[in-house]
Amino acid sequence: xxxxxxxxxxxxxxxxxxxxxxxxxxxxxxxxxxxxxxxxxxxxxxxxxxxxxxxxxxxxxxxxxxxxxxxxxxxxxxxxxxxxxxxxxxxxxxxxxxxxxxxxxxxxxxxxxxxxxxxxxxxxxxxxxxxxxxxxxxxxxxxxxxxxxxxxxxxxxxxxxxxxxxxxxxxxxxxxxxxxxxxxxxxxxxxxxxxxxxxxxxxxxxxxxxxxxxxxxxxxxxxxxxxxxxxxxxxxxxxxxxxxxxxxxxxxxxxxxxxxxxxxxxxxxxxxxxxxxxxxxxxxxxxxxxxxxxxxxxxxxxxxxxxxxxxxxxxxxxxxxxxxxxxxxxxxxxxxxxxxxxxxxxxxxxxxxxxxxxxxxxxxxxxxxxxxxxxxxxxxxxxxxxxxxxxxxxxxxxxxxxxxxxxxxxxxxxxxxx
Amino acid sequence: xxxxxxxxxxxxxxxxxxxxxxxxxxxxxxxxxxxxxxxxxxxxxxxxxxxxxxxxxxxxxxxxxxxxxxxxxxxxxxxxxxxxxxxxxxxxxxxxxxxxxxxxxxxxxxxxxxxxxxxxxxxxxxxxxxxxxxxxxxxxxxxxxxxxxxxxxxxxxxxxxxxxxxxxxxxxxxxxxxxxxxxxxxxxxxxxxxxxxxxxxxxxxxxxxxxxxxxxxxxxxxxxxxxxxxxxxxxxxxxxxxxxxxxxxxxxxxxxxxxxxxxxxxxxxxxxxxxxxxxxxxxxxxxxxxxxxxxxxxxxxxxxxxxxxxxxxxxxxxxxxxxxxxxxxxxxxxxxxxxxxxxxxxxxxxxxxxxxxxxxxxxxxxxxxxxxxxxxxxxxxxxxxxxxxxxxxxxxxxxxxxxxxxxxxxxxxxxxxx
Numbered sequence: 001x002x003x004x005x006x007x008x009x010x011x012x013x014x015x016x017x018x019x020x021x022x023x024x025x026x027x028x029x030x031x032x033x034x035x036x037x038x039x040x041x042x043x044x045x046x047x048x049x050x051x052x053x054x055x056x057x058x059x060x061x062x063x064x065x066x067x068x069x070x071x072x073x074x075x076x077x078x079x080x081x082x083x084x085x086x087x088x089x090x091x092x093x094x095x096x097x098x099x100x101x102x103x104x105x106x107x108x109x110x111x112x113x114x115x116x117x118x119x120x121x122x123x124x125x126x127x128x129x130x131x132x133x134x135x136x137x138x139x140x141x142x143x144x145x146x147x148x149x150x151x152x153x154x155x156x157x158x159x160x161x162x163x164x165x166x167x168x169x170x171x172x173x174x175x176x177x178x179x180x181x182x183x184x185x186x187x188x189x190x191x192x193x194x195x196x197x198x199x200x201x202x203x204x205x206x207x208x209x210x211x212x213x214x215x216x217x218x219x220x221x222x223x224x225x226x227x228x229x230x231x232x233x234x235x236x237x238x239x240x241x242x243x244x245x246x247x248x249x250x251x252x253x254x255x256x257x258x259x260x261x262x263x264x265x266x267x268x269x270x271x272x273x274x275x276x277x278x279x280x281x282x283x284x285x286x287x288x289x290x291x292x293x294x295x296x297x298x299x300x301x302x303x304x305x306x307x308x309x310x311x312x313x314x315x316x317x318x319x320x321x322x323x324x325x326x327x328x329x330x331x332x333x334x335x336x337x338x339x340x341x342x343x344x345x346x347x348x349x350x351x352x353x354x355x356x357x358x359x360x361x362x363x364x365x366x367x368x369x370x371x372x373x374x375x376x377x378x379x380x381x382x383x384x385x386x387x388x389x390x391x392x393x394x395x396x397x398x399x400x401x402x403x404x405x406x407x408x409x410x411x412x413x414x415x416x417x418x
Numbered sequence: 419x420x421x422x423x424x425x426x427x428x429x430x431x432x433x434x435x436x437x438x439x440x441x442x443x444x445x446x447x448x449x450x451x452x453x454x455x456x457x458x459x460x461x462x463x464x465x466x467x468x469x470x471x472x473x474x475x476x477x478x479x480x481x482x483x484x485x486x487x488x489x490x491x492x493x494x495x496x497x498x499x500x501x502x503x504x505x506x507x508x509x510x511x512x513x514x515x516x517x518x519x520x521x522x523x524x525x526x527x528x529x530x531x532x533x534x535x536x537x538x539x540x541x542x543x544x545x546x547x548x549x550x551x552x553x554x555x556x557x558x559x560x561x562x563x564x565x566x567x568x569x570x571x572x573x574x575x576x577x578x579x580x581x582x583x584x585x586x587x588x589x590x591x592x593x594x595x596x597x598x599x600x601x602x603x604x605x606x607x608x609x610x611x612x613x614x615x616x617x618x619x620x621x622x623x624x625x626x627x628x629x630x631x632x633x634x635x636x637x638x639x640x641x642x643x644x645x646x647x648x649x650x651x652x653x654x655x656x657x658x659x660x661x662x663x664x665x666x667x668x669x670x671x672x673x674x675x676x677x678x679x680x681x682x683x684x685x686x687x688x689x690x691x692x693x694x695x696x697x698x699x700x701x702x703x704x705x706x707x708x709x710x711x712x713x714x715x716x717x718x719x720x721x722x723x724x725x726x727x728x729x730x731x732x733x734x735x736x737x738x739x740x741x742x743x744x745x746x747x748x749x750x751x752x753x754x755x756x757x758x759x760x761x762x763x764x765x766x767x768x769x770x771x772x773x774x775x776x777x778x779x780x781x782x783x784x785x786x787x788x789x790x791x792x793x794x795x796x797x798x799x800x801x802x803x804x805x806x807x808x809x810x811x812x813x814x815x816x817x818x819x820x821x822x823x824x825x826x827x828x829x830x831x832x833x834x835x836x
Contacts, residue, residue: 195648212647216697227805228686229630229711229779230613233676235803240687244665251659258651268646269658270697272690279634279688279707280780289697293647361647362698385653387645 005351006407008111009400012104016399019044019084019100020092028390029092033085033127033138034156034165041084042169045099045124052106054122061142061179062171064124068106070116070414076185077119078410078417079373080105081140081365083128090129091192091392093399097380098190099124101403108407116414118185125365126169132156133165140368145180152176184373185417186340188409189366190402191377192394196385197358204353204401206379207345211360211367212264212293213300213333220324221246221315225276225284236282240274242320243286247272249314250290250307257303263295264359267303289328295359297333333359334367337374340409343416344378347408353401378402423769424825426529427818430522434817437462437502437518438510446808447510451503451545451556452574452583459502460587463517463542470524472540479560479597480589482542486524488534488832494603495537496828496835497791498523499558499783501546508547509610509810511817515798516608517542519821526825534832536603543783544587550574551583558786563598570594602791603835604758606827607784608820609795610812614803615776622771622819624797625763629778629785630682630711631718631751638742639664639733643694643702654700658692660738661704665690667732668708668725675721681713682777685721707746713777715751751777752785755792758827761834762796765826771819796820 022041024030031037042064046056054066064084067077082098102122109120126139133154141147152163152173163173172178198206223239247269254267271289294300308325315321341357348355360377369375380402383393440459442448449455460482464474472484482502485495500516520540527538544557551572559565570581570591581591590596616624641657665687672685689707712718726743733739759775766773778795787793798820801811 193648194645195650196644196653197648197650200653214647226614226803227612227780228688228709229632229684229781230611230615230805231684231779231803232613232615232682233673233684235614235618238669238686240665240690241669244662244669247658247662248666251656251662255651264650266647266649266651268656268698268700270646270699270701271695272658272692272701273695274690277689277691279709280686281688282686283688283690291646291697361649362645363647385644385649387648 005400005404007104007108007400007403009396011107012100012400012403013396015048015103016092016096016100019096027089029086029090030088031084031086032088033129033131034169038085042124045084048103049106049122052103053110054106058170059179060172060175061139061147062126062166062169063139063143063179066103066106066122068109068120070119072117075118076183077121078413079121079123079184079187080189080406081123081125081187081369082189082191083125083365085127085129087129087388089390090388091390093192093392093394094194094387095128097192097394097399101190101399101406104403105407105410118414118417120410126166128365133162135162136363137365137368138162140365142176142179143181144368144371146368146371147176181372184369186413187366187369187373187375188340188406189364189377190406191364191379192387192392193379193382194362194385194387195382198356198379198381199383199385201356203356204398205348205355205405207341207355207357208360208377208379209336209341209357210295211334211364212295213297214329214331215292215300215304216328217290217304218324218326218328219246219288219290219322221286221320222323223282223284223320226282228280228282231282237319238282239286239320240283242315242318243288245314245318246311249310253307253310257299262299264361265294265299266361267292293361295333334370336370336376340374340376343409343412344376344405347405347412350408351401351404353405378405423818423822425522425526425818425821427814429525430518430818430821431814433466433521434510434514434518437514445507447504447508448506449502449504450506451547451549452587456503460542463502466521467524467540470521471528472524476588477597478590478593479557479565480544480584480587481557481561481597484524484540486527486538488536488538490535493536494601495539496831497539497541497602497605498607498824499541499543499605499787500607500609501543501783503545503547505547505806507808508806509808511610511810511812512612512805513546515610515812515817519608519817519824522821523825523828536832536835538828544584546783551580553580554781555783555786556580558783560594560597561599562786562789564786564789565594599790602787604831605784605787605791605793606758606824607782607795608824609782609797610805610810611797611800612780612803612805613800616774616797616799617801617803619774621774622816623766623773623823625759625773625775626778626795626797627681627754627759627775628713629752629782630713631715632747632749633710633718633722634746635708635722636742636744636746637664637706637708637740639704639738640741641700641702641738644700646698646700649700655737656700657704657738658701660733660736661706663732663736664729667728671725671728675717680717682779683712683717684779685710711779713751752788754788754794758792758794761827761830762794762823765823765830768826769819769822771823796823
């Protein structure tokens with residue numbers, strides 16, 4: 001345990017574990033948005049906010065907001081946000097570490113009797129994880145005015161529509177525009193890395209330069225179904241052999257590009273299905289999903305543009321062909337505010353913490369706040385890079401160190417922001 | 419239509435189409451073993467046998483046998499066999515072409531009043547296709563004395579055991595040994611090729627030298643599940659990338675071996691499944707099934723023995739490894755009798771038909787008869803190599819040409835066999 005940090009490490013850890021314990025007992029750790037267990041978690045978070053001197057309210061989008069007014073009534077707010085919902089069978093840190101770190105900052109401000117010029121808020125954003133409505137970042141989308149009518153009318157399996165579910169969480173969809181914000185001076189977020197880089201490079205704090213853009217592409221390779229016993233090797237059009245060439249070329253090209261020094265770049269084929277998938281039939285068709293993420297938009301575009309000719313070349317001679325190459329979704333990268341990055345880096349250094357500039361390959365509420373305010377994030381280490389699993393782990397001291405960076409940054413920003 | 423063949427092409431075709439029409443109406447062409455429709459088909463086959471002058475009986479294993487006695491009571495039988503059951507949603511020729519060709523030969527013998535020294539039989543073997551009991555070649559296994567107690571006690575989904583189902587088909591499992599034969603002088607079988615070679619090489623008749631041995635191997639490649647957005651390319655253990663190397667190496671090695679001139683050789687990965695199969699997770703595990711078939715046993719053994727080091731080499735640097743390499747099943751090749759092959763080749767030439775020596779990559783009843791008697795097969799062309807699909811097709815003249823070869827061979831064998 002570090003004893004020199006300006007936040008209470010033990011209290012932060014205990015609160016975090018108490019929140020995690022509010023889980024579906026058969027599926028630790030599960031507290032999905034819109035569930036009764038989620039409301040229990042929210043009640044716990046609200047109590048901690050109040051204890052830390054924050055005035056608690058729900059906005060029209062169902063975001064839980066704890067606020068401490070500033071001395072200057074005209075000054076905009078400095079916000080620390082994240083989320084308290086989990087994926088099914090998830091971990092105890094994803095999202096919650098950020099919310100509890102925000103509350104720890106409020107507690108330190110309260111303890112020291114610090115007067116800020118700016119208002120200070122902690123926001124527990126509604127439903128950051130992909131919810132039963134098939135949508136993520138519901139609360140932060142609304143804050144950015146980006147939750148559409150179509151999305152509000154989506155229904156989950158039992159028939160409830162999203163608008164009704166937001167109201168059930170305490171929101172007020174009839175007045176959803178009230179949730180839009182133009183009064184945020186800076187948005188900060190702490191999140192577990194969900195990757196292995198900080199641990200691998202032995203750094204305390206990741207200074208998140210951007211949330212990568214994500215392009216998802218469906219690729220279909222077609223050959224011909226033939227009897228696996230009777231069709232000579234020379235007369236085959238084996239879709240799996242063609243698809244193997246596709247996988248190898250993409251993996252090799254992605255490694256080359258990732259090493260090229262244009263920031264974070266990864267490409268993954270995570271879904272892969274062959275037909276007819278029978279022992280004695282030569283595969284006729286393979287459908288795969290390519291997920292490519294990059295910090296620099298132009299770099300991602302270059303990857304996609306140059307991929308098709310590369311694949312055609314690799315597949316020549318296999319007798320198979322790509323019949324579908326279709327972009328299913330395409331999200332732009334979200335860039336952190338350069339000034340905030342400097343402040344977070346200086347705050348880390350002041351506390352004697354090592355840091356590393358890096359991009360986030362995963363999406364976060366910050367991406368939506370970055371549309372309406374200067375925004376930035378920090379990462380703390382994830383053991384073995386594990387996330388969205390009960391194995392998820394960060395050390396108490398690692399979380400407290402991150403919270404301390406936020407505290408330092410808030411103090412600095414209060415002085416420098418206008 | 420060829421008018422010079424010693425069999426009645428039109429009658430053969432009409433009988434074949436009439437048998438095919440006895441199908442599950444919703445799934446043409448389906449007449450699975452042990453079904454009521456199968457018994458209707460069998461009644462039709464028995465009627466055609468009787469019309470062709472054959473005495474009809476069912477043996478203890480449920481094989482339908484039509485027999486014409488020979489002049490020499492001590493002489494063993496010349497047998498033409500195949501099967502009348504189909505796969506679900508199969509074709510109109512697989513198996514049935516062989517049974518109807520046998521009956522066409524009987525009809526020609528009857529028409530010409532030919533007296534043979536040997537008895538002549540047509541056998542419609544029970545359940546050649548993989549049946550609801552998960553077993554193929556049930557009747558021909560029994561003829562070879564190779565149907566085990568374990569197999570007889572297997573049950574299908576509604577609970578009936580195989581022994582009861584054989585009795586329901588008219589067999590007599592209590593006296594199953596009566597179905598064993600030691601009185602067969604020669605076994606011949608006509609079958610559609612189920613592959614593209616005859617059509618590709620424009621030959622009328624395939625002289626089948628062997629039924630390939632089949633070795634099936636389960637291969638599991640393991641890596642590590644990681645977040646597809648946050649895990650750098652250099653820190654991944656992508657099981658799909660490792661498996662792609664496996665697929666490519668096997669396809670390349672199989673093509674090389676198939677071209678080496680050691681008879682029929684094919685290798686196929688027909689089943690392939692990745693885990694967890696989610697867009698945003700690096701694949702952790704791939705399970706695949708390799709099906710390798712060869713005419714020469716030693717050649718197949720060489721392939722399997724040399725494969726593992728080859729795969730290890732190809733996967734080095736992918737961070738993944740093969741954790742399972744397990745032979746699930748291993749069937750020896752069944753060789754045709756060389757003397758019978760010569761007779762079939764001469765019979766083809768006499769009729770002005772072009773022929774090609776080739777192996778069968780698929781299994782047939784002949785494999786089991788070859789254990790107890792000299793046995794051999796011929797193939798006739800399959801349009802586009804299609805089989806086990808409603809698209810299955812052979813021309814009337816192609817089937818008649820094959821039946822004519824059998825007729826010529828029977829006449830020759832009756833003179834030469836002792």
